[in-house]
Amino acid sequence: MIDTAGRQDQLAASLAEVRERIARACSRAGRPAEDVTLVAVTKTYPASDVVLLAGLGVTDVGENRDQEAAAKAAEARAAGATPRWHFIGRLQRNKARSVAGYADVVESVDSLRLVSALEHACDERPGKLEVLVQVSIDGDPARGGAAGDDLWRISDAVAASPSLRLGGLMAVAPQDWDPDRAFEQLAVLHRRLLAAHPAATTVSAGMSGDLEAAVRHGATHVRIGTSLLGMRNPLR
Template sequence: MASACSVSGRSTSEVELIVITKNHPVTLVEQLVDLGHRQFGENRDQEAKPKAFELSASRPDSNPTWHFVGQLQSNKVKSVLQYANVIHSVDRPSLVAELAKQLPKLDRQISGFIELNLTSDPGRGGVLPENLEALASAVLQLENFELLGLMAVAGLGVDPRIDFDRALNSQQILLQVAPQARFLSMGMSEDFEIAIEMGATHIRVGSAITGPRVPTA
């Protein structure tokens, strides 16, 4: 990260590292907490929820920030809001409708990103760029929710610069509707240096830090 920021003339303080801990036990998260890290990402509620609660019990003063980075099913919203601080995958009107039902019940604010679909597959998670403005307008009406910006995943077998550039173009559309939503969640283990070069403010890195999952007996 420091090297990529230096090459791009950016400060490391401009980029938030989210360690993706999916498929790893809570003991790994505890080790990272003991090393001083506090930003963690998960993509499945059935794994993330017990892990978040276990960490709260074992490290009660750690105050971690949990990022939900997977596609969020509407029927999981209530559960995810029990522990997640940031949702990276707001991507469709039906999800916004469920968030509108559940968010007013919270006594705290959460934040999140609109996820872009940069592929030609409409079944993949994420809003198509042409539908971004309408979705953003709906998200801005949510109670207890701060819209941070856009999340994007580069496609397989594609130069990530191409997809990240498309995300930057979409960001200009979003900023017209939500000037404060200036953050970009993009870049993973394979392409985070390029993402930083192109302006990412949040990178989601898993295996480059955690290594492969250790098989259980």
């Protein structure tokens, strides 16, 4: 039997700590705390946690596996929780229609073929699907993300789409990079994107271990899992 009250207390305490970290990081950067949105990364955790987090005021939730996310979004919705769902994992084109059915934002678009797949997947969707173009900080294709001229070609294609909306950029700092170096590079790219697409104001960057560096360099969204929900169980 799930100890709902106990889990709610755990989440409330962790949420307060994470929000305080964000507020301190914003203060040091000379930014209002309201500038930064917390995306709770709930992968491997049950829909009941999403419901509890929504009750605690969390508005945005991130998932990275479609099979898990689709079922979880439906279960949470049935329980009355309707956060904004962010798909943050690498997306296979054959999963585009499923993801477009529940996600409000897809943060991991890194190819023109994926842009096309999402366009076709949105033909029955009311309203546009928000898209963030994933940046490859180090240019390693194994990590996902777009680099060089591909980044701008993909951004332009999303912006021109009748069914997609270009929200901005997303990136993960490579493990062997200093986070400040990684997010400073992302900030430079974002300024270039804004020159061409002024409405693409979102920068999704920073996780439990490096959110301060991300906020320092202009992140508008931070994706927090472990610091909020605890250590994950191994994926099966």
